[in-house]
Amino acid sequence: MKCNEQVQEKFLNEEIFTVYKQDKDNLIQILNEVQEHFGYIPKYTQKRLSEFLNMPMAEIYGVITFYSRFTLEPKGKYTISVCLGTACFVKGSQKILDRLKERLKIEPGQTTADGKYSLDETRCVGACGLAPVFTVNGEVYGKATVQKIDQVLDELEGRESK
């Protein structure tokens, strides 16, 4: 969900401007906090950070788009990430991803039009023992199969329609 300027301003004043020094070096740290808090880096926040850190917006935008953790659009209610680390790849994570693309009708990095699901690829969540894995809002599902994906999606759908 997008958040309005007042909400952003409140967060920035309480958690950023009063905590961090006005130093460019802090940009990534601040962006990590913003991403964590809002689930994306809103444009208004970018503008305020440009003033706070006295750096051009283009440079901030350059940093945001460099790191895959930062996103410019809000994520869906459920973010499903498929691990494409080598261990998972060898164990067939591509099939899991393909199935999700097919069911959600979106590509990795996108969010469904109804704002419910975002699909991501990640590189190794560190649960190689459970490969292949995918996560739903950070919760790890191991030893994934196409059937398991279907099951999880059906369950989420069910939760939504209630």
Added chain:
Amino acid sequence: MEKVKLTIDNKEVEIEKNATVLQAAKKAGIDIPTLCYLKEINEVGDCRMCLVEIEGRRGFTASCIQKVEEGMKVRTNTPEVMEARRMMLDLILSNHPQDCLTCVRSGNCELQSLANQYNINEIQYKGERIEHEIDDLSPSIVRDTNKCILCRRCISTCKNVQKIGAIDCVNRGFESCISTVGNESLNNVNCTFCGQCIKACPTGALHEKEEIDNVWEKLRDEDTIVIAQTAPAVRAGIGEEFGMPIGTNAVGKMVASLKRLGFDKVFDTNTGADFTIMEEATEFVDRFTKEDNLPMITSCSPGWVRFIEKYYPDMLNHLSSCKSPHQMFGAIIKSYYAKKEGIDPSKIYVVSVMPCIAKKYEKDRPEMEVDGIRDVDAVITTRELAKMVKQANIDFVNIEDSEFDSPMGEATGAGAIFGTTGGVMEAALRTAQELITGKELEKIDFESVRGEKGIKRAEVEIAGKTIKVVVAHGLGNARTVLDEMKEGKVDYQFVEIMACPGGCIMGGGQPIKSSKTRSEVDVRKLRAKALYTIDEKSTIRKSHENPMLKKIYKDYIGEPGGELAEKLLHTTYSAKPKYDIGNE
């Protein structure tokens, strides 16, 4: 400085310890090709064109940033190195449009000339190219990312020299590109339209928004009186577009060509500059005596004006209210001249030939009109004029010199030096001093404000009072001066600021010099010399002594700074958002 000896292609070279291999090679007469390298501005070693082999190292080394070392053995032309360079070019070209023939930079493109040099006849590694939308929404700059080769010379210029940072590298890997925030148009971000990025670009990824077609259309329209005016710096640059040496004053050929192109009149913006001096010096004397809003800062550089409006809106009161010379001159052409000649001003089409692309934006500012009549109708750059001359098959080099049309073509030496950093200050001081003292100056050269130094400070004695002046060129330096003022560290009375480093002669609309030329020749110095020579050779070197000017003030405008002068020659400023891109 300590020296070291090294061998390059078996030649021994001795050079300062902090020199690069590229510099050492140059000293040894070896020209290593470069692409992303731009002397002192972008020395990053990214493009990998300048690769060399250094004995004892595994891979190739970028010579543009590798410092020399004692006993180093460098090879610049082994088959492997040559192959690597070909491969780099192949890869760059595989990600570059193949439409050289229709490209604005054809013939003056560093990538094209390297491809020729290395005989790249066919691309080996063809593959995906990312299509980018072209940004042509601003009145000044067109950004065609498709042609970008990621050399980042524009970024370094914008961010490190001008300290603006309107563009930067975004995304990662193959998807990397140079972009504004959110890929917004340059029109809506912090860009000041100084155009220095265009001159840094080795390809056609950045160029001015051309107005040639509009001008041709008006030239062909018999009902329109098309009047050209040319800025001081244009004459010191345009010859280069036709192979004349850098620093050639080609004023006669320029005027002749303009007339051949069909302009009804060709006037000299230097005269406009004289008007600016009259107004500005008067304004200064007034503010100086009243100690009102000091220091006064010049306002003839529209990139600079856009900068202060966006970055230091609280300091706008310091800005002189004078329009820039070509705007003043346009207003006079469409009022005084039109009246004198009995022409309907709405039938006049004023084309300013400028070394500047911010002037394209300036002419569109809503303030720049008098009674609904726009001051200037089109602005073309030095480069655009050269292109028109070529399109019209005019043999520029051999055309017989011609002179500006009277009565608006008579200018002083003071007007000429407007085109270089320190020139406005010098011209204004010549006039202000005499306005204050009423006495004629013995020495009219103010050397302390000339030269390449980014910030030039000087003290001038006038009528027993010391005036502290400062001249800054390049927006990075402008920022330093403004910050000093803000912090109350300094008490200047008069400040000259030009957006472009070097002033108008190095403006964003001037002929583009390759990286190689820029590292071998001091272009600024040569072009500046051309203008100072004009000044030296002029019989009248002070604006207020321009007889034509005196006549126009007497016959039409009245007093400098008077009511009509205010209406025609002065303007207002307002704070502008740094980023006009919304919050969502």
Added chain:
Amino acid sequence: MKTLEEIRKIRESKKKELELRVNTKADTREKHILVCHGTGCTSSKSNVILENFKNIIKERNIENVRVIKTGCFGLCAKGPIVIIRPEDTFYAMVTPDDCEEIIETHIVQGKTVDRLLCKDIDGSIVNRLDDLNFYKKQKRIALKNCGVINPEDIDEYIAFDGYLALEKVLKEQSRDEVIETVSKSGLRGRGGAGFPTGKKWELTKAVEGEQKYVVCNADEGDPGAFMDRSILEGDPHCVLEAMAIAGYAIGANKGYIYVRAEYPIAVQRLKIAINQAREYGLLGKNIFDTGFDFDIDIRLGAGAFVCGEETALLESIEGKRGQPRIKPPYPAASGLWGKPTLINNVETYANITKIILNGADWYSSIGTENSKGTKVFALGGNVNNIGLVEVPMGTTLREIVYDIGGGIPNGRDFKAAQTGGPSGGCIPKEHLDTPIDYESLKEIGSMMGSGGMIIMDDTKCMVNLARFYLEFTVSESCGKCTPCRIGTKRMLEILERLCEGKGEEEDLEKLDKLAHMIIKSSVCGLGQTAPNPVISVMRYFNEEFKEHAIDKHCRTSECKAISKITINSELCKGCGLCQKSCPVNAIEGEAREVRKINQEKCIKCGTCLSKCPFKAIS
């Protein structure tokens, strides 16, 4: 703040209290239930298991039993893992529902819960962790405390000689002596390239400078590697202590740990550890009253593999895009904010305290001539015992795959082992007896890398694997230099063509030429090694490349566009397992008959291949 005396006292009393963790014969009435809280086990709800244990113990008022969260035990494939000390009983794949039974049967009645015991590869039931083949050939130095202590309790770390090495160097050794010990130990950088650690320290010390920095590279980005994460999660203090020692040695008083934000547990434990160390005065001003100041801050990465490259990492700490700097100057001369900076990775630091305490000679007695000590690997892929292993240098690949890893599952054949991740290469069967050390791996076209080791069975297509790695590099290239930005993309495009059957024979030559040029021309380590996986696969599996390029055929089912799955009628026993597993009902045939695949229906998903017990499908 604690005085040195107080720290020593904690060590003494805790040592006694925790003896049962390492000694099965410890004289105690206590029992400790250790629950693995590494990312792997946490993913399988080990946190719930921990809570359940605690609740049951509280409800039933059971005395002398403590439940401890620990770092990774290593055998992730059998997680969640619960170990009960001092008897060292090892329960595998425990679920939250099993807690009641473990408490009742094991703790209360003193009997083992047989059904939760682990079955070794040879089929034997194993009671104790150390009896597993998985552990027999391992030697745990870097992972010494992982799975033994509670990483969130500094006292437990101190109990096992924690901060003793720091005390030793600050009280007894000169800076040069510390560096000499590290040099003499033969320790080399565990991040990949294997630069001698002592040399690096020496170089950084030698540079004049008021301000220097110590940096820990915990940006473990190699997909399929989790050694560093496990150390940070299981024993964060050993990294902090080593960084302080490094700071003393090179003359720095400030350290940064650059860690992936994707490792929330590691970050959390590091934060706790830093706070505890500060509280005890083990970080901060005037440590042990010696006048030495040292403090550490955490910097989070934000998802860029290239930031594992040391200069890109520095850029990222400075808040910028992680684009590598051109070297020289090296970080030792000009690093963070232009100051002399020492950068080592997590595993390298994890060895330091042990080297200081046990001496250089002890360490250098382990390993091979030029590669000393041990190396931690994250063993994954088609191998039975997936997990974290630490072996002495010189252990052969065969020992790791078969003795420790328990061989290849489903009766398939070993095809290749990939080490060094996107910078490394594939090692084929014929090199299984290569001893693992820096030089040997390099010689056979791979590299040590940070420690990812992915095993592949014969159902894996090597061209597709090369494509996978290039896809990774292309998406992780920073985009700074031409060869890496465009060159790797063009390599990937060629590999994609090959996998789709659209390649040409000349593509192979072009690929090879481009690969070598990228290696020689790129700015940083990422580009200079990106083509390695392709080159090594082309070297050992050239036949497969030719099949893809010329015959338009993939011998595995992985490249769907050019694969055809068939059932060998001679091998098929008609069991029908394949038929049941097929998601599109493409397999035809009646019970006990040889099955056939309807090629029109087949979507080449490959499910049947792994189901066939007779290897009849290919």
